Amino acid sequence: MKTRTVTLSSPEALASLLMILPAFAVLALFRYSPAISAIWHSLFSWDGFTSGEFVGMDNYRKLLSDPVMAASSLNIGQYIAIRTTLNLLFPLLAAELIFHLGPGRGQSAYKAIFCVPLVVPLMVVLLMWKFIYDAHDGLLNSLLRLAGLSGVTRDWLGGFDSALYAISGLGFPWVTGIGIAGFGMLLYLAGLQGIPGELFDACVMDGARGMRRFLSLELPFLSRPLLLVALLTIINTLQSFVPVMVLTQGGPGIASMVPGLYLYRNAFGYDHFGYACAIGVLMASVLVALALLYTRLESRAEEAR
Amino acid sequence: MSASPARRGAAHGALVVLAFMSLVPFLFMLLTSFKSNEQFYHSYYAFALPPQWGNYVDAWAQIGGYFFNSITVTLVSVAISLLFASIAAYAFARYRFPGSGALYAGVLLVLLIPGTLTLIPAFVILRDLGLIGTHRALYAVYIADSEVLGIIILKTFFGSVPEELMEAAALDGAGELQTIRHIVTPLARPALLTVAIMTTLSCWNDYLWPLIVLPDTRKWTISLGLVAFRDRYAGMSAWGPLFAGFVIASIPLFILFFAFMRQFVSGLTSGAVKA
Numbered sequence: 193m194k195t196r197t198v199t200l201s202s203p204e205a206l207a208s209l210l211m212i213l214p215a216f217a218v219l220a221l222f223r224y225s226p227a228i229s230a231i232w233h234s235l236f237s238w239d240g241f242t243s244g245e246f247v248g249m250d251n252y253r254k255l256l257s258d259p260v261m262a263a264s265s266l267n268i269g270q271y272i273a274i275r276t277t278l279n280l281l282f283p284l285l286a287a288e289l290i291f292h293l294g295p296g297r298g299q300s301a302y303k304a305i306f307c308v309p310l311v312v313p314l315m316v317v318l319l320m321w322k323f324i325y326d327a328h329d330g331l332l333n334s335l336l337r338l339a340g341l342s343g344v345t346r347d348w349l350g351g352f353d354s355a356l357y358a359i360s361g362l363g364f365p366w367v368t369g370i371g372i373a374g375f376g377m378l379l380y381l382a383g384l385q386g387i388p389g390e391l392f393d394a395c396v397m398d399g400a401r402g403m404r405r406f407l408s409l410e411l412p413f414l415s416r417p418l419l420l421v422a423l424l425t426i427i428n429t430l431q432s433f434v435p436v437m438v439l440t441q442g443g444p445g446i447a448s449m450v451p452g453l454y455l456y457r458n459a460f461g462y463d464h465f466g467y468a469c470a471i472g473v474l475m476a477s478v479l480v481a482l483a484l485l486y487t488r489l490e491s492r493a494e495e496a497r
Numbered sequence: 498m499s500a501s502p503a504r505r506g507a508a509h510g511a512l513v514v515l516a517f518m519s520l521v522p523f524l525f526m527l528l529t530s531f532k533s534n535e536q537f538y539h540s541y542y543a544f545a546l547p548p549q550w551g552n553y554v555d556a557w558a559q560i561g562g563y564f565f566n567s568i569t570v571t572l573v574s575v576a577i578s579l580l581f582a583s584i585a586a587y588a589f590a591r592y593r594f595p596g597s598g599a600l601y602a603g604v605l606l607v608l609l610i611p612g613t614l615t616l617i618p619a620f621v622i623l624r625d626l627g628l629i630g631t632h633r634a635l636y637a638v639y640i641a642d643s644e645v646l647g648i649i650i651l652k653t654f655f656g657s658v659p660e661e662l663m664e665a666a667a668l669d670g671a672g673e674l675q676t677i678r679h680i681v682t683p684l685a686r687p688a689l690l691t692v693a694i695m696t697t698l699s700c701w702n703d704y705l706w707p708l709i710v711l712p713d714t715r716k717w718t719i720s721l722g723l724v725a726f727r728d729r730y731a732g733m734s735a736w737g738p739l740f741a742g743f744v745i746a747s748i749p750l751f752i753l754f755f756a757f758m759r760q761f762v763s764g765l766t767s768g769a770v771k772a
Contacts, residue, residue, distance in 0.1 A: 208591070472617065
């Protein structure tokens with residue numbers, strides 16, 4: 193439909209404003225004003241009930257010297273690095289395998305199967321992995337014992353050395369990611385299917401196969417989906433602390449603590465709402481910086497095409 | 498592009514292994530959901546007879562209430578969010594007036610506001626509005642969460658409705674509302690369905706908001722209920738009934754997936770774009 197330009201005093205403009213109003217009222221109440229409130233209250237010592245006491249940059253200063261925050265930041269860095277690598281490599285491998293089967297040969301069946309882990313409710317996935325890692329009855333230890341590796345078995349989520357890696361390794365064999373950034377394989381497959389067939393014919397003439405074909409022909413076409421999946425995985429891993437909360441509560445000790453969970457604890461555990469807001473603002477700045485970096489890289493990838 | 502049969506065979510082999518391993522947690526869940534405790538320890542990997550259908554009865558007694566709460570919360574949130582998003586999207590797609598561009602930019606801006614930033618003040622606002630302990634608190638945050646992408650997706654879609662169809666309807670004497678009802682809405686069905694599925698997924702999967710705003714266990718949604726159920730049953734290693742509960746909790750999304758596979762996948766992918 194064509195967009196009609198109308199004046200502000202026209203009945204159409206009035207009707208449009210009325211139609212936009214409900215959506216905006218909800219956003220104003222639960223998006224815009226909380227965002228501003230979070231930034232404002234990060235400057236306060238606030239328990240969420242009283243109006244609080246203005247403390248300037250104190251919360252941020254405290255953040256810089258907070259050992260739990262330092263440990264959480266290191267943890268989230270490791271966690272993000274591992275998950276991004278897994279989310280880029282394994283779905284790409286599967287997409288390559290499926291694509292080169294050629295059309296019709298079971299492609300859609302594989303696609304559907306790899307979608308299944310995304311259809312299972314997130315909580316069921318998390319709790320199944322909590323079971324898999326279970327020290328006594330868990331599938332992982334049971335398989336290890338079966339393979340004669342009893343020495344390797346352990347309480348995966350309860351160990352100081354293993355908790356963070358266990359959480360990072362969730363979703364083996366990682367073709368389908370966990371939660372919302374899990375569909376990389378579908379994006380890569382769509383990217384591969386968008387490459388003109390003549391280019392593949394040229395590859396055959398040149399005798400380029402395997403790795404050479406991948407690097408010289410396919411990878412440039414996949415740079416945008418790869419970039420998108422990387423960004424979504426980083427944003428999602430940085431923000432969503434529910435997997436950590438459900439699997440380890442950040443423990444043992446603070447071995448798997450992440451900033452999001454620390455924010456939650458500060459607010460709903462210790463009533464340090466102002467401090468929690470400061471953590472939120474810090475995390476939001478990282479996210480916005482990443483999103484801006486992404487748009488720069490994205491437009492460069494577009495130009496390179 | 499044609500691979501040799503040997504290469505194709507190897508690819509199939511690798512994919513079958515990857516597919517099987519991806520499904521292992523869920524196959525194990527289904528298998529174990531029919532086992533008693535004794536069968537679980539005796540035949541950990543194998544199917545055990547007789548199947549314990551009673552596990553499902555037991556699980557339903559534990560989570561049935563949460564299941565229906567989630568159905569209600571999801572349906573109400575999807576309906577209102579779809580309504581708000583579609584009327585706003587229609588206005589944005591159809592009319593341009595001074596300030597409309599800025600308003601739309603305001604919608605896009607919300608994508609840059611992360612949920613962790615708004616979590617605490619949004620909770621305080623909900624509390625001050627007296628909504629803690631009610632499902633209305635969830636409707637509010639879920640609508641705010643999903644209507645933004647709804648507006649963006651639907652605006653794009655409405656914009657692509659052929660102008661000729663709208664003109665033809667106008668020539669036939671149809672008013673704007675009739676055109677919306679008979680031309681735009683039927684054409685927009687796939688897009689509406691995509692947005693609805695995207696919202697359903699995030700409502701059904703959310704754990705954090707119910708945890709924060711619902712102190713009363715009778716109001717709990719399925720994600721929250723499953724965690725409590727797990728803590729009780731894993732404590733006594735009653736994996737059979739527990740996994741039966743997991744299977745029950747998975748059924749609604751699976752029905753949607755098989756009924757609307759294409760829109761489900763697009764709902765899945767578009768839902769990821771928000772921060």
